[in-house]
Structure formats: C-alpha cells, structure tokens
Amino acid sequence: IQSSNKLIVHLSHPLIERDYVSYRENSNGGGRGGGGGGRKVVVVPHRHPGVFIAKGKDDDMLLTKNLVVGESVYGEKRISVDAENAEKIEYRVWNPFRSKLGAAILSGVDSIHMPPGAKVLYLGAASGTTVSHVSDIVGPTGLVYAIEFSHRSGRDLLNVAKKRPNIIPIIEDARHPHKYRMLIGMVDTMFADVAQPDQARILALNAHHFLKDGGNFVISIKASCIDSTAAPEAVFAEEVKKLQSEKLKPKEQITLEPYERDHAIVVGTYRPLGKAKKEVNQNE
16 A cells, blocks of 8 residues: 555555546645645545545645635645536645544555544544544535644634534543533544543543444554653553453554654454443343
C-alpha cells in the first residue's frame, strides 16, 4: 500500500471506467505531502468507502469529497472534477503528515470503520483538520461528535463545524464523558488521538458510555507520551493489554512511519461484558 511516499492502488479493487475523471488543481496550499499544482491526473475510489486517490504522473494523493464545496479547512488543495452529467465534484487533498488517520490509510490499515452514514465519536479533535475529512467521509447522513479540551483549538473546531452540519463540536475533557453524555447518542466507531499517558483509559471510559455493542475503535498511540524511556514496541504492547482489560479487542496494529515517528494505530472491536455473558448463556 505504501512505497516510499507514494500510494499504490489496490489492484483487486473493482474500479469501473466512469470512476476515472481528469481534473486540474485549483488551490496552492497544502505543504509537505499535499501535492503539486496544475497537473492532469485521474481520481479513483480507494478501497475505504468515502476515500479517493488522485493518480498523477509523478505522485499520488489521498482525497475526500468536499462536503462544503468551495471551502478549504487548513489551506489544503481543492480539486474540481468534471463529472459525466456536467456536474462539478470537488475533492480535498488529505495530507498524511498532518493527520494520523490519513497516515494510517496510506500505511495500509485494513479498515477505518467509517463508511458513509456512520456515527463517529472523535476524541482529541484539535482544530478540526482530520475531523473535517471524517466529516467528508461519513457525508450528510453521518455524524461526527468531536471532543476537544483546549479552548484555543476548540475555537478553530467551532469555526469548522459552523459550515459542516454533520460535526457536533464539544469543548470538554474526554476524561469525563458523563459531562457530555446528554449530547451524544450511541456511535458506530470511536477514534482517539489524545496523546495522554492514560489514553487507553480515556478511550475505554467513552466506549462504555457511547460505543455500541460490536462497535469499532481506532486509537493513535504516541509512545513517548506514555513512556519516553521504553522502546516504542514495548509501549504499544502494554497499551494493547490495557485495551483488552476493558473489553476492547484489538484486531490490527500498524506503525505510521514515515509520516509519524514512534506512533502506532490500533484498530479493534468493543465487546462489553454483558454481551459476552449473553453469548455464553446461549451456547449452554
């Protein structure tokens, strides 16, 4: 999936001819990993629903379909596409150097569990950079509950949410989910990027409140935030044990090099004790 800094399309993905459309970029921002300007490429769907790839002559870029046409969120490039029916479709370039989730996709994560229409609880929303791409992915029928503790970052998040009706911004400490329990319904997936020593506990507390039975979680683990003296691999292994003790069953773990050093993404499923007991009783 990742070779050097280029995305390789999964050849097994069923691409059909009408999915290939040419475009020219119409913005100049983006920075490292954001792509260049003025080049003809084609856009194809990625194997993750709601995610796309711009295939150019020299490099490939990750994209999401812009929910708010004409608006950038963090200076990223926007791409206008002429569709078959003469309608214009706009995509936003997703910079993996500024997004753990984007980096995970380019690093080959098997599933992010955020299809169009999904309800996602996002812990550690910061200024809304990645949240905005999740907003694109889940689309108008989905919801993103975005939790951020910092009031400074929260102001930026609120501004992003003003133009995106599927983002519900909540400025609160994710350690205390009871404070916002009346604002959030049950969700399909949780994403956590809180970079705190007790991040596994924070994820678990919120999962117990909001994650549906059999729902999925994605957590970004920064080894140095937990124990800067231990080897990253040892830190990741210890965090996985903590998740398992909270009925969070990890299924996949990947590292994020070259986009982030000493970071891992862990993906798994939530299996609350009540459901496990019910399954045991049914088998008896």
